[in-house]
Amino acid sequence: MSNAPSASVTAGPDPRRWKALAFIAIAQLMVVLDATIVNIALPSAQSDLGISDANRQWVITAYALAFGGLLLFGGRISDLWGRKRAFVTGLAGFAAASALGGAATSETMLLGARALQGAFGALLAPAALSLLAVMFTDGKERAKAFGIYGAIAGGGGAIGLILGGVLTEYMDWRWTFYVNVPFAVIAALGAVLVVREPSVTRNRSALDIPGVVLSTLGLVSLVYGFTRAETDGWSEGGTIGMFVAAAVLLTAFALVESKVRAPLLPLRVVTDRNRGGVFLSLGLATIAMFGLFLFLTYYLQIVQGYSPVKTGVAFLPMVAGMITGSTQIGARLMTRIPPRLLMAPGFVLAAGGMLLLTQLQVDSSYPALILPAELMLGLGLGTAFMPAMSLATLGVRSSDAGVASAMANTSQQVGGAIGTALLNTIAASATTSYVASHMAEATSKPAQQMLKLEAMVQGYTSAIWWAVGILLVSAALVTVLVNTRGPGGSAAKTDGAATSGDAAGDAEPVLVAMH
Numbered sequence: 001m002s003n004a005p006s007a008s009v010t011a012g013p014d015p016r017r018w019k020a021l022a023f024i025a026i027a028q029l030m031v032v033l034d035a036t037i038v039n040i041a042l043p044s045a046q047s048d049l050g051i052s053d054a055n056r057q058w059v060i061t062a063y064a065l066a067f068g069g070l071l072l073f074g075g076r077i078s079d080l081w082g083r084k085r086a087f088v089t090g091l092a093g094f095a096a097a098s099a100l101g102g103a104a105t106s107e108t109m110l111l112g113a114r115a116l117q118g119a120f121g122a123l124l125a126p127a128a129l130s131l132l133a134v135m136f137t138d139g140k141e142r143a144k145a146f147g148i149y150g151a152i153a154g155g156g157g158a159i160g161l162i163l164g165g166v167l168t169e170y171m172d173w174r175w176t177f178y179v180n181v182p183f184a185v186i187a188a189l190g191a192v193l194v195v196r197e198p199s200v201t202r203n204r205s206a207l208d209i210p211g212v213v214l215s216t217l218g219l220v221s222l223v224y225g226f227t228r229a230e231t232d233g234w235s236e237g238g239t240i241g242m243f244v245a246a247a248v249l250l251t252a253f254a255l256v257e258s259k260v261r262a263p264l265l266p267l268r269v270v271t272d273r274n275r276g277g278v279f280l281s282l283g284l285a286t287i288a289m290f291g292l293f294l295f296l297t298y299y300l301q302i303v304q305g306y307s308p309v310k311t312g313v314a315f316l317p318m319v320a321g322m323i324t325g326s327t328q329i330g331a332r333l334m335t336r337i338p339p340r341l342l343m344a345p346g347f348v349l350a351a352g353g354m355l356l357l358t359q360l361q362v363d364s365s366y367p368a369l370i371l372p373a374e375l376m377l378g379l380g381l382g383t384a385f386m387p388a389m390s391l392a393t394l395g396v397r398s399s400d401a402g403v404a405s406a407m408a409n410t411s412q413q414v415g416g417a418i419g420t421a422l423l424n425t426i427a428a429s430a431t432t433s434y435v436a437s438h439m440a441e442a443t444s445k446p447a448q449q450m451l452k453l454e455a456m457v458q459g460y461t462s463a464i465w466w467a468v469g470i471l472l473v474s475a476a477l478v479t480v481l482v483n484t485r486g487p488g489g490s491a492a493k494t495d496g497a498a499t500s501g502d503a504a505g506d507a508e509p510v511l512v513a514m515h
Helices: 003-009 017-049 053-081 083-102 107-135 139-170 180-194 209-232 237-257 267-271 273-303 308-314 316-333 340-357 366-391 398-441 445-481
Strands: none
Touching (some): 017 053, 017 083, 017 107, 017 273, 053 107, 083 180, 083 398, 139 308, 139 366, 209 237, 209 398, 267 273, 267 398, 273 366, 273 398, 316 340, 316 366, 340 445, 398 445
């Protein structure tokens, strides 16, 4: 009988779900911080393994390409296999790849380990988010759970900078890899013991192989295009070729998905105006956030002369702001007011923090300028990211939760690639222009050194102005597109659960909060 699935859904929430949340949070923190933890350790690894300047970027790029390119595939695999199985498999693979990276004796071994980390991360990250989506369906509980998740998703990159600095300065660069192993082991053991996924949420359809190939190649081409743009220039032939290939492949992917019976990415997941607005705003906000991490790290270390550890600690106020915004503002208010009234003001507040940083000078005071800017950025992004993460899976069919989660991760991964390339290019151009226009004034060696620092800061502030505008665009998109009233609200519609024409999906439970 068709009533059997609904009976299993209404049997009551799993009392162990809050314990499960702790282990899911550990896994998500590991994935997010690994995007930045290696950055600070890179010079030491390069020296030890004899990696050339031309090839060192591949330590970062190998992870980004594998992670960004395989996210949709990983999300659908978690729907097909079951999210708990995908989660544990992702953790085991990530731990093994991290151990391989820590033990690397050559450039090839290190790059291979980074690519494997990215591949298993692409399986792990969507499984983690979709597990939350199917385990927390009550509005208030969902808000609390996603508040914690949002804080980690937003602040994990900054935590990676702190941890990377401590491990590199006081231990060895290899520990930026080894540190993942205990994280993964604890999360995997906890998942085996306490995570219980409702079996009704599994997707039993066949895997869309053409969609897997087209999406993976298209996303890899897109991410690599932005990576090449940063190093080789936007007009270089290879860069343009990557963007053209990405456009062709992703267009073909969209056409295939509209025709096949069991698509890798059902278009209903992205054409819903609320989720579409979330994916766009998350991607844009990540452009600004990644650019900030990059420039503020350079500013503190190169211009102000901070050590790696001191630089990492300098980001703590931003992390504190993100945790506060996500768990104390977003989670408490999401069930009371429409999500756009959290997300739009959050992005505007973050834009205000960015605006403060456009006033950076070579000798700017950390307490007077950078500290308040970081607090505003953290509070704003934490408040905005929390409801965004929840809305990414709200109302989606439970059998599509993995791929919807993957889209949320993909928007951030692509946004990070764009932010690093676009804002770095803007900064480099502004720096070059500043040096050219002031070179005649620098007649002594100290004056030339000061000019170099002033030019760097000019480049950073020029790019940060763009980040201000990008965050304001995010706020505008949220205001226009996101119209749901949130968990339990009547505008939080489901993907065709009550519509005809989807015989296989009519009886599927959907991820919408019940009161």
